[in-house]
Amino acid sequence: MTTSSLPSRGSGPGSDFVAVHDPPGPDLANDTPQHNPAPWAAYVSPVAPPLGCKVCGVTPTAPVTIRAHRGLVVIMRWCRADGPFCGFCGIALVREMTTATLRQGWWGVGSLIIGAPVALMSNLLAYRKLRRLQLAVPVPGTVRPRLGKPVLHRPSAYVALIPLTWAVVVITHLVLSAS
Numbered sequence: 813m814t815t816s817s818l819p820s821r822g823s824g825p826g827s828d829f830v831a832v833h834d835p836p837g838p839d840l841a842n843d844t845p846q847h848n849p850a851p852w853a854a855y856v857s858p859v860a861p862p863l864g865c866k867v868c869g870v871t872p873t874a875p876v877t878i879r880a881h882r883g884l885v886v887i888m889r890w891c892r893a894d895g896p897f898c899g900f901c902g903i904a905l906v907r908e909m910t911t912a913t914l915r916q917g918w919w920g921v922g923s924l925i926i927g928a929p930v931a932l933m934s935n936l937l938a939y940r941k942l943r944r945l946q947l948a949v950p951v952p953g954t955v956r957p958r959l960g961k962p963v964l965h966r967p968s969a970y971v972a973l974i975p976l977t978w979a980v981v982v983i984t985h986l987v988l989s990a991s
């Protein structure tokens with residue numbers, strides 16, 4: 813909040829109001845340090861207030877990073893969304909980006925071994941943090957993403973079974989042929 817948005821004293825509809833306890837505000841015209849701090853200064857936390865959700869602005873939030881991975885045979889593509897996010901927006905992003913990873917994240921050796929597992933593990937950790945948050949009422953006028961179905965209720969997530977089955981067959985064949 814800026815000082816210009818505050819009502820000025822002695823003007824406007826509440827100008828006849830006399831405060832019983834009128835604490836002195838900061839002297840904006842004089843930047844010299846105050847030797848006599850305000851009596852309520854001890855109650856003000858030195859920690860900055862928590863940031864609101866990057867999507868909808870509400871609190872509480874968690875400072876999580878949500879990832880999606882896409883394997884393109886020889887190259888890999890990463891996508892990330894850095895928080896803070898509230899429980900609703902964060903879980904919506906986790907569901908969307910995890911489903912995208914399960915559908916597109918396996919198509920390449922590097923993606924199969926490193927890319928997709930790292931993205932999925934990262935999203936699982938983010939999901940566990942987000943689930944602990946209390947869900948807040950959205951700020952009027954803000955737009956939240958659609959929460960959507962859970963990941964395992966989305967058919968496209970099961971595309972992951974194709975490369976995973978192939979990987980299990982190949983690894984089993986290698987182990988059996990080596991013995």
Ligand SMILES: [Zn+2]
Pocket residue numbers: 865866867868869870897898899900901902956
């Ligand atoms: Zn949000």
